Amino acid sequence: EVVLTQSPATLSLSPGERATLSCRASQSLSSFLAWYQQKPGQAPRLLIYDASNRATGIPARFSGSGSGTDFTLTISSLEPEDFAVYYCQQRRNFGQGTRLEIK
Amino acid sequence: EVQLVESGGGLVQTGGSLRLSCAASGFTFSSYWMSWVRQAPGKGLEWVANIAGDGSATYYVDSVEGRFTISRDNAKNSLYLQMNSLRAEDTAVYYCGRVTGGHDVNDYWGQGTLVTVSS
Numbered sequence A: 001e002v003v004l005t006q007s008p009a010t011l012s013l014s015p016g017e018r019a020t021l022s023c024r025a026s027q028s029l030s031s032f033l034a035w036y037q038q039k040p041g042q043a044p045r046l047l048i049y050d051a052s053n054r055a056t057g058i059p060a061r062f063s064g065s066g067s068g069t070d071f072t073l074t075i076s077s078l079e080p081e082d083f084a085v086y087y088c089q090q091r092r093n094f095g096q097g098t099r100l101e102i103k
Numbered sequence B: 001e002v003q004l005v006e007s008g009g010g011l012v013q014t015g016g017s018l019r020l021s022c023a024a025s026g027f028t029f030s031s032y033w034m035s036w037v038r039q040a041p042g043k044g045l046e047w048v049a050n051i052a053g054d055g056s057a058t059y060y061v062d063s064v065e066g067r068f069t070i071s072r073d074n075a076k077n078s079l080y081l082q083m084n085s086l087r088a089e090d091t092a093v094y095y096c097g098r099v100t101g102g103h104d105v106n107d108y109w110g111q112g113t114l115v116t117v118s119s
Helices: none
Strands: A004-007 A010-013 A019-025 A034-038 A045-049 A062-067 A070-075 A085-090 A098-102 B003-007 B010-013 B018-025 B034-039 B045-051 B058-060 B068-073 B078-083 B092-100 B105-109 B113-118
Touching: A004 A085, A010 A019, A019 A085, A019 A098, A045 A062, A045 B105, A070 A085, B003 B092, B018 B034, B018 B092, B018 B113, B034 B078, B034 B105, B045 B068, B045 B078, B045 B092, B058 B068, B078 B092
Parallel strands: A010 A098, B010 B113
Antiparallel strands: A004 A019, A019 A070, A034 A045, A034 A085, A062 A070, A085 A098, B003 B018, B018 B078, B034 B045, B034 B092, B045 B058, B068 B078, B092 B105, B092 B113
16 A cells, blocks of 8 residues: 655645645555545645646646655735645545645 | 435444445546544544545555445445444444545535434
């Protein structure tokens, strides 16, 4: 079973800053990694699939990169609505999440 | 517009049963794998089960194997999760999702339905 480890657990930033979230896999995943955003009381929303492809309607400030065991979600300039919890996923495995909070 | 609407959640006693439903619209339901993902209160996401578009294949997380059954009725555009022998650790919000591609990625999610298992 693949274990996905996200870091940091919590990231405190201000609007306008750049956010870099990490997801490390216990074994190589090729490029089969997805990222989701979840706000309180809401369902997750797909942001990125296959490591670097933005889902439909996702703003260009969200980008994904990486392959093998190390993946990154980057938000180039934080908007107020971006503060949420972010999960990575590979097949049936999810990371534990990174909480992005306002500093 | 793709819509997924879950129903059937509620409070159930330990050892009891519950059947969740997910009504789908806005896409050709039978062409997609579908899945259930759950989230315990204050916790992260956990994949539970998925089912092929024609219902010919199903997969489960080990912790629910033998207790939960995923099924679908393509004539009714509906997905189901029959949950038996419920345990306290099954308490969670259950989301249905449409699977895209071949790697269990959910591109659309329902709003979720809360299942609470209590003694």
